[in-house]
Amino acid sequence: MALTxxxxxxxxxxxxxxxxxxYRDQQARIRDAxxxxxxxxxxxxxxSTESVLAAEALSHGNREPLKNLREKIRGISLRKKExxxxxxxxxxxxxxxxxxxxxxxxxxxxxxxxxxxxxxxMKLLYQQSNxxxxxxxxxxxxxxxxxxxxxxxxxxxxGRTNREYMRGIRDDLINxxxxxxxxxxxxxxxxxxxxxxxxxxxxISKAMMDSGYSVIYYTSSDFFESLSRTMAGGDQAREIxxxxxxxxxxxxxxxxxxxxxxxxxxxLFYVINQRMVFKKSVIISTNLTFRRMKDIxxxxxxxxxxxxxxxxxxxxxxxxxx
Numbered sequence: 001m002a003l004t005x006x007x008x009x010x011x012x013x014x015x016x017x018x019x020x021x022x023y024r025d026q027q028a029r030i031r032d033a034x035x036x037x038x039x040x041x042x043x044x045x046x047x048s049t050e051s052v053l054a055a056e057a058l059s060h061g062n063r064e065p066l067k068n069l070r071e072k073i074r075g076i077s078l079r080k081k082e083x084x085x086x087x088x089x090x091x092x093x094x095x096x097x098x099x100x101x102x103x104x105x106x107x108x109x110x111x112x113x114x115x116x117x118x119x120x121x122m123k124l125l126y127q128q129s130n131x132x133x134x135x136x137x138x139x140x141x142x143x144x145x146x147x148x149x150x151x152x153x154x155x156x157x158x159g160r161t162n163r164e165y166m167r168g169i170r171d172d173l174i175n176x177x178x179x180x181x182x183x184x185x186x187x188x189x190x191x192x193x194x195x196x197x198x199x200x201x202x203x204i205s206k207a208m209m210d211s212g213y214s215v216i217y218y219t220s221s222d223f224f225e226s227l228s229r230t231m232a233g234g235d236q237a238r239e240i241x242x243x244x245x246x247x248x249x250x251x252x253x254x255x256x257x258x259x260x261x262x263x264x265x266x267x268l269f270y271v272i273n274q275r276m277v278f279k280k281s282v283i284i285s286t287n288l289t290f291r292r293m294k295d296i297x298x299x300x301x302x303x304x305x306x307x308x309x310x311x312x313x314x315x316x317x318x319x320x321x322x
Contacts, residue, residue, distance in 0.1 A: 194318025
């Protein structure tokens with residue numbers, strides 16, 4: 001699913017509003033044209049009268065008036081265009097006009113999403129992802145490997161330098177996004193502050209949204225604050241809950257920086273478990289070790305993550321210190 005139910009319905013409402021506006025604009029143009037050219041109204045009334053007579057004849061098995069009606073309508077339509085043109089108005093002045101002429105403001109063409117729907121979807125995904133601005137600079141295109149050390153081999157990375165290791169991580173994540181439909185996996189990025197965890201999850205966010213997937217990004221504190229707001233109920237609470245549970249990818253950045261308590265532990269387990277049951281992907285980044293995570297969140301959460309998540313350790317010095 002590329003959109004949550006709330007997001008999908010929000011886009012459909014845009015098209016409903018467009019269609020209503022299209023109709024109202026057309027009626028305003030018709031009233032204007034009738035006022036300028038009274039004969040147009042007489043011609044439309046003639047079509048209505050002839051249509052009623054043809055329908056009555058057809059109900060009695062007489063199709064001849066219907067054939068004649070088609071010819072009359074063609075003739076009247078040509079006359080209306082002549083009148084419009086003679087009075088300085090475009091020939092299609094009385095027709096419906098659409099914001100998107102390809103799908104006629106329905107959002108779909110041949111049962112598939114129109115390009116205007118996809119553009120609206122992409123805009124909505126970015127706006128609701130909570131990272132719509134930061135991903136303009138933090139993305140795979142701006143992933144600069146030169147900031148990572150390329151001299152000192154790291155035993156923890158199999159003897160590779162940090163640059164070599166991060167090149168492999170970058171390529172693996174690009175492939176992860178590319179193969180998302182096949183895998184729908186979850187992962188946890190672990191490492192000290194400044195090793196690139198947040199930059200990487202932002203790279204993933206942009207790549208996923210560019211591919212049409214729904215992504216919801218939260219810092220850990222914002223995540224639990226949002227969950228606490230759902231306790232009040234109401235439409236906003238349902239929308240938040242729907243986004244958290246049903247988006248294609250949920251990102252929780254800097255897990256462990258929130259104020260921990262029994263509420264955060266129970267809610268984290270609930271979200272992780274629900275998304276695992278329904279095969280929805282989660283990406284977590286954290287400075288915590290598994291030992292420390294176990295102390296804060298308990299065995300159930302840690303065992304779920306260790307069993308079902310791909311674990312990506314990050315190494316090296318704090319890049320933010322220069």
